[in-house]
Amino acid sequence: MSNSEGPLVLGATAADPKRAVLIWNAIRKYFVEAGFPVEYALFSTYDAMSSALLAGHIDIAWNAPMAHAQLLEQNSGCRTLAMRDTDENVTSLLIVRADSDVETIEDLRGRDLALGVETSSELWLLPVRQLLAEGLDVRNECSLIELESTQYSDLQHWVDDRTIFEAVVNYSVDAGIIFEPWLQPLLRKHGLEGDDIRTIWRTQSYAHCAFTSSPMLSEGNAQDFVELLLAMSSDDPAIAEMMRMEHLTKWVPATDDGWSDLRSAIVDADLVGKVY
Numbered sequence: 001m002s003n004s005e006g007p008l009v010l011g012a013t014a015a016d017p018k019r020a021v022l023i024w025n026a027i028r029k030y031f032v033e034a035g036f037p038v039e040y041a042l043f044s045t046y047d048a049m050s051s052a053l054l055a056g057h058i059d060i061a062w063n064a065p066m067a068h069a070q071l072l073e074q075n076s077g078c079r080t081l082a083m084r085d086t087d088e089n090v091t092s093l094l095i096v097r098a099d100s101d102v103e104t105i106e107d108l109r110g111r112d113l114a115l116g117v118e119t120s121s122e123l124w125l126l127p128v129r130q131l132l133a134e135g136l137d138v139r140n141e142c143s144l145i146e147l148e149s150t151q152y153s154d155l156q157h158w159v160d161d162r163t164i165f166e167a168v169v170n171y172s173v174d175a176g177i178i179f180e181p182w183l184q185p186l187l188r189k190h191g192l193e194g195d196d197i198r199t200i201w202r203t204q205s206y207a208h209c210a211f212t213s214s215p216m217l218s219e220g221n222a223q224d225f226v227e228l229l230l231a232m233s234s235d236d237p238a239i240a241e242m243m244r245m246e247h248l249t250k251w252v253p254a255t256d257d258g259w260s261d262l263r264s265a266i267v268d269a270d271l272v273g274k275v276y
Contacts, residue, residue: 006037007037007038007039008036008037008038008039008059008060008217008221008225009038009039009040009041009057009058009059009060010024010027010028010038010039010040010041010058010059010060010061010062011040011041011042011043011049011052011053011058011060011061011062012024012040012041012042012043012049012061012062013042013043013044013045013046013049013062013064014042014043014044017042019245020042021042022241022242022245023242023245023246024040024042026238026239026241026242027040027239027242028040029238030228030232030238030239031225031228034228034231036224036225036228038225041057041058046063046064046066046067047067047275049061049063049067050063050067050070050071050074053071053078053212053214054071054074054075054078054214054215056214056215056216058214059213059214059216059217059221060081060211060212060213060214060217060225061211061212061214062209062210062211063209063210063211063212064121064208064209065121065122065206065207065208065209065210065259065262066119066120066121066125066262066266067212068080068209068210068212068259069121069259069262069263069266070266070271070272070273071212072212072256072259072263073263073266073267073272073273074272074273075215076215077214077215077216078212078213078214078215079212079213079217079222079256080210080211080212080213080254080255080256080258080259081210081211081212081213081222081225081226081229081253081254082210082211082226082229082230082251082252082253082254083207083208083209083210083211083251083252083254083258084208084209084246084247084248084250084251084252085248085249085250085251085252086181086208086247086248086249087207087208087209087210087254088207088252088258089205089206089207090122090179090180090181090205090206090207090208091180091202091203091204091205091206092122092123092126092127092177092178092179092180092202092203093177093178093179093180093183093199093201093202093203094127094131094175094176094177094199094200094201094202095165095168095175095176095177095178095183095197095198095199095200096168096174096175096197096198096200097168097169097171097196097197097198098195098196098197098198100174100175100198102174102175102200103200104200104201105131105134105135105136105200105201106135106136108136108138108141108142108174108175109136109141109142110141110142110143111142111143111174111175112142112143112145112172112173112174112175113138113142113143113144113145113173113174113175113176113177114144114145114147114159114163114164114167114168114172114173114175114176114177115127115128115138115144115159115164115176115177116158116159116160116164116177117149117158117159118269119271119274120158120159121262121265122177122179122206122208123159123161123164123177123178123179124177125262125265125266125269126203126206126261126262126265127177127203128265129261129264129265129268130203130204130261131201145167145172145173147159147163147164147167147172148163149163150163161178161179161182161186162182162186162189164176164177164178165178165182165186165190165197166190168197169190169192169197175200180202183197183199204261206258206259206261206262207254207257207258207259210254210258210259211225211226211229211254226253229251230250230251230252230253232250232251233250234249234250
């Protein structure tokens with residue numbers, strides 16, 4: 001298997017520069033040794049990487065869900081290629097303390113609720129849209145508590161799952177939305193048992209991060225890239241550590257379907273093409 005057009009250029013963000021270099025060096029080595037050379041470029045933000053993908057400066061981007069859904073909306077030539085097994089069928093959870101009198105979403109009317117920032121796919125856009133569809137307008141029927149945000153290396157400010165979880169645990173809010181995969185790690189971090197926090201509602205399942213193709217990427221190169229990606233095995237010591245750092249046990253194929261709800265939420269919020 002080879003790419004007659006030269007190495008594909010993969011893009012990723014460098015939120016954690018040291019880990020990013022280790023991860024992408026391992027991925028590059030794997031593809032080169034398989035006879036399908038790739039290079040990679042690290043970007044400071046998803047917006048910069050998305051612009052590079054649309055301009056054809058990179059061929060494939062490893063994207064957060066918001067950036068991926070934005071690209072699918074902006075250009076019909078962008079395609080979903082693959083994702084981690086841990087990106088399949090995830091949900092966001094509405095959590096309360098075990099001793100809370102909040103049992104259902106109807107009980108949240110007039111209560112304090114903690115969410116992420118309004119451009120967060122899993123901590124705002126998807127849960128707010130789906131709660132509204134089930135009869136709870138959190139913007140007008142709950143008291144949305146503004147928690148302190150954290151500034152990340154890309155200079156973006158986010159209210160993260162840890163902050164929301166701690167606000168629930170510390171009685172600062174009545175309820176909060178967190179990303180499902182964070183529940184068990186946060187329980188362990190705080191020395192809590194599973195029944196100390198109750199989940200009273202969850203979103204419909206959705207897909208999370210993904211590889212996005214440039215509109216200019218040929219179908220043949222896309223198929224070859226995905227084929228080799230799916231062939232990666234965590235039993236291979238040369239890439240086992242990379243897969244551990246990237247929180248996956250295998251890569252899986254993906255279609256655009258997993259991001260349909262997020263795309264609708266982005267359109268409804270008038271966020272198509274907006275910097276976030």
